[in-house]
Amino acid sequence: MKASRQRLAGLIRKEFLQVLRDPSSLAIAFVMPVFLLLLFGYGVSLDAKHVPVGLVVEHNSPESREFTAGFEHSEYFQTHYYHDMRTAQQALRAKQINAIVHLQADFDRQLSGGEPAAIQVILDGVDANNARLLNGYIQGVWQNWLNSRAERRGQRPSTAVQLQPRIWYNSALRSRNFLVPGLIAVIMTLIGALLTALVVAREWERGTLEALIATPVSVREILLGKLIPYYLLGMGGMLLAIAMAVWLFQVPLLGSLWVLLVCGSLFMLVALGMGLLISIAAKNQFVAGQIAIIVTFLPAFILSGFLFNIDSMPAAVQAFTYLVAARYFVAILQTVFLAGNIWAIIIPNALALLLMAMIFLGLALWRAPCRLE
């Protein structure tokens, strides 16, 4: 027993020294996570803000000024004025603006005459998602303008039914709040599956595993000697991501840290199980890296609900996402961060992770080579 502990300690010490000295391991364990966090925290945003919009006002009047002021005071838009539609359309084609709002010369006359006044809106539909958002925002400006105009005249707002939206869980509607927690799953996949698969494959390549197997060390010890260091590294990556999320990006953490850590451990075990299984199948770094990226990293990115909403995927793809461990963990992360400890979501997802961890680690232990074949 004592000998076994000593062997394990020796293996773990070796593993940490290697990670600290190998630039490519360092890059995957530390540089990539920080880079991803900064990228998603600062760079990537799914919100439309300061969108350049062209305004063409053919006849300047108090009414039209009041209307365009609504655009100028909104943080969603960045306004550009054009004298006529032709120059505005050129600007749209040149991608200088994303939309044109056109008030015709008879806008005032129609308004004062009680006729329905027409506002023309032209949207650049290349990025459909963005166009839809923008359309909504423009309608919002128009609605506000109508309401305030009615109020000033002591009239009730013209529409019979009033929509009063209240946004729960991410009331500021910042996409960062939703992206950064999900990113934790991606980072842990990177360390647990990609890094682990690579370092084991490297041991095959360099013949060091061959030398290890020829010593009294057992397969269980070799596997634990990989699991423990990369588990710790992965959890370190998770803590770093949580710290950056809370302190740097001001993402609210409504649920408890302990729930996160327990679920994170489960997910880490799944990732490690996948990494070890890959390394058993692929004995060189190139193949191991390719498999790990395709089977673990990309699904965690695309199919986990971290970036794209699972419910809006086609049914077949949705069914497939149940095989992606990151899906369960992303659901837990987003819930615990933004909604709190909601057990109805946490418990089933955590159970799914537990099941996957048992399957992958079990397979890895069962298939692990006790010899060179």
Added chain:
Amino acid sequence: MKPAANAIDTTTALNFQDVGKSFLAGQRRISALQNVSLHLRGGVTALVGPDGAGKTTLLRLAAGLLLPDSGKVESFGLNTADDGDSLHTLSGYMPQRFGLYEDLSVLENLNLYADLHGMDRLERQQRFDELMRMTGLAKFTERLAGRLSGGMKQKLGLACTLVNRPRLLLLDEASVGVDPVSRRELWHIIETLVRDFAATVLLSTAYMDEAERCDHVILLDQGRILRQGSPAEFHALTAGRGFILSSPVLSNRIVQQRAVTLPGAIDAVVQGEAVRILLRPEAKPDWQACFSETDRLHSQAASPRLEDAFIMLLQAQRPLEKMPPPICVTALDNATPTCFANQPAIIEVDAVDRWFGEFQAVKKLSFRVCQGEIFGLLGANGAGKTTTFRMLCGLLPASNGKLSVAGVDLRRAAAKARSRLGYMSQKFSLYGQLSVRQNLEFFSHAYGLRNQHRRQRIAWALEQFDLQAFADVNSTDLALGYKQRLALACALMHEPAILFLDEPTSGIDPLARREFWTRINQLAGQGVTILVTTHFMEEAEYCDRLLIMREGDILAAGTPAEIKRLGIAADQAPADNMEEAFIRLVETGEAAPL
């Protein structure tokens, strides 16, 4: 640790009984070992044989890393299938390339192995001191293993394997690419282990002189044991069949070319200033068949050596492979200069340096090579051979100094110089998924041969290199010897004046190596200049002149005979072989002027 199922039998270190082992390669099952039986008790045993003979598989079976498909493997009375754990405490195994963690320091590597063997602090300190003294690594304990020289890596690998004082030591190609001084030190350590600790050692080696030193030799070929016995028993097979031929009027190369055609000749190689020939047991030495009175041929009996027996035994296995027919390279004059000193230089290297960051790989190197010469660049891995080579091919610019090839300054017109030279790399650079013919077509296109000329050259290559039968076989499926032929043919498609060969014979079995050198000799005879790198010191004998490099410097330069006379006092005999000459040069620290 669970107790061993069987009692430990200390007398028999290793016992193979009718062992068979095969592997799945794609859809096919490839037999790696068949009916192997052997029995080792003490002493040093060498495992020799061509590449792919099954040496590594045999060692892995002995270490319990593989299990036999049939038969059984026992070590100290323990079956490797049942008692793997207890067996690993008794044996030590060093894989090829030493199995070291290159990111870890010398001491960290040793500590890891000490942990794996469950050694406590006190025991460890004592053992490390012993090992450091034995290997001379004490000064380098903090250095990362990846930063050690080849020789030091090898010694560290050995030290890690020896941490638990194994009673059976298994070494796979422990000395490949390591310089002769380190090789000698390794042997010193092995001999001490056997003498003082009664250890049993089984090692695979590509060096015949290492096998000569062993108590027992096992010759493997195609997964079977061809023969095993003491070196003396092997010598007896060819006793009286080897002769040394020399002629004051003919060049060695001509003597060798004629000697091969003697009736009953198995093998003829240039050795120093003479040619060593081996005849079949039934053949009578009949020099008149190929040499006339005026050649003033001198012959004397050669002392037997292991290599003769191997060549004879291996050739008996491959009756169809004969010495190659002479190849002729067209468009080159048939001048065969015998004295190179007066020839104009075709390759000139003048005070060339090459730095990689802080590391100087080549230090003020100067030499010249004449037309029709076989010029060797020798040295262990890391000596600077490959860097020099790449600079000469125009693949790498020199940091300082002047390089010219075929009269062209490489600094100005590397591409022009490249069109005059053929290059064959260690890994052969063939396209595995293309057939032999397609490879030839591709390379002739790459060298800009057109239409009629290209068809002629492809036909020439298929015929001269005996590749007709394999023209439509993918090159990846060829045997190593044939791959080598094809690679040579590809390098010769454009009839280069200079041929660069980078480690052309590593991993090739001795027979294919012979054949290769015969071809190279013929090419040189037709005026092609040949520059070759090798880490086999014995291949120096095939060169007209050579340069031995060590850590980027010239250790010695000259003809093989000159080098053997360097570094000795007037009354001493010259070194027997290049190996010994190398060691002597390192010891006396005498570097030769060029």
